[in-house]
Amino acid sequence: MYKLLIADDEAEIRHGLGNYFPWDELGFVVDGYAQNGLEALEYIGCHSVDVLLCDVMMPVMTGIEVAEYLHKQKTSPRIVFLSAHRDFDAACRAMEFGVRSYILKPTRYQELKGIFTTLKQTLDLELQPVLAPQSASVEAAGAIRLEKGADDPIIMRIVRYIEENCSEASLEGSALAVRMNPTYVSKYFKQKTGINFSEYLNDVRMSRAADMLEQGDCRTYEVSEAVGYQNPKNFTRSFKRRFGKTPREFRQGLGL
Numbered sequence: 001m002y003k004l005l006i007a008d009d010e011a012e013i014r015h016g017l018g019n020y021f022p023w024d025e026l027g028f029v030v031d032g033y034a035q036n037g038l039e040a041l042e043y044i045g046c047h048s049v050d051v052l053l054c055d056v057m058m059p060v061m062t063g064i065e066v067a068e069y070l071h072k073q074k075t076s077p078r079i080v081f082l083s084a085h086r087d088f089d090a091a092c093r094a095m096e097f098g099v100r101s102y103i104l105k106p107t108r109y110q111e112l113k114g115i116f117t118t119l120k121q122t123l124d125l126e127l128q129p130v131l132a133p134q135s136a137s138v139e140a141a142g143a144i145r146l147e148k149g150a151d152d153p154i155i156m157r158i159v160r161y162i163e164e165n166c167s168e169a170s171l172e173g174s175a176l177a178v179r180m181n182p183t184y185v186s187k188y189f190k191q192k193t194g195i196n197f198s199e200y201l202n203d204v205r206m207s208r209a210a211d212m213l214e215q216g217d218c219r220t221y222e223v224s225e226a227v228g229y230q231n232p233k234n235f236t237r238s239f240k241r242r243f244g245k246t247p248r249e250f251r252q253g254l255g256l
Contacts, residue, residue, distance in 0.1 A: 002050040002123055003031035007040040007066070008082065009058045013105070017053065021112065027120045037061025041069060048179050049077045050123060056083040064093050071097035073176065078119060082107065148193050154178050155192050158185070162204050167228040171197055206242040209235070213251050220247045
């Protein structure tokens with residue numbers, strides 16, 4: 001079951017949405033309620049929430065402000081907006097912050113069902129086993145794969161965070177993404193996958209670097225920066241340790 005937080009300043013709407021819609025049939029469970037945007041953020045900060053069903057116009061913090069804050073933190077759950085008015089500007093701003101669903105009040109059963117059915121399918125796909133980006137040459141070099149832990153939702157969230165934030169990913173960032181203590185995340189990742197977090201992060205970066213070098217369009221220092229190395233010399237050392245060749249030798253071996 002995916003955890004849902006309902007945020008609306010009208011108690012009647014919160015109660016109606018939480019108690020009179022068959023969430024369990026669609027694979028969701030109502031984990032909590034909030035009556036304004038600030039309460040929603042406080043709840044998300046203390047609980048693991050997969051989806052936020054959120055009114056746009058709320059006191060203290062609006063739904064737009066909540067979406068913007070979560071987007072900047074890169075830890076946002078999926079957000080579905082509720083609004084009593086058609087507001088094109090609000091819809092456009094919502095899209096900037098990753099909100100893709102916008103439901104008008106009063107909510108219609110079929111519309112709500114359709115949106116959350118699709119959302120459930122999307123969430124299921126995201127939890128399917130994910131492998132670090134691989135190219136033929138990288139695979140030949142024996143890049144690390146997540147043979148263990150690939151069916152663990154927390155591990156998959158960490159993997160998705162790394163792949164989406166390759167250049168700036170960190171243990172602390174992954175801990176925020178899954179709302180856990182960094183030390184615990186490090187131990188959990190090792191226990192579930194058999195791979196150290198730093199080892200996996202570096203493998204993803206080196207795999208992506210190899211892909212970029214194969215394309216032949218980027219200079220080494222550009223590749224270095226793109227995968228999170230500010231010092232090209234450190235990048236070259238890591239790359240050679242990973243593939244047994246410097247980036248230049250790797251590229252020459254491809255005839256580029």
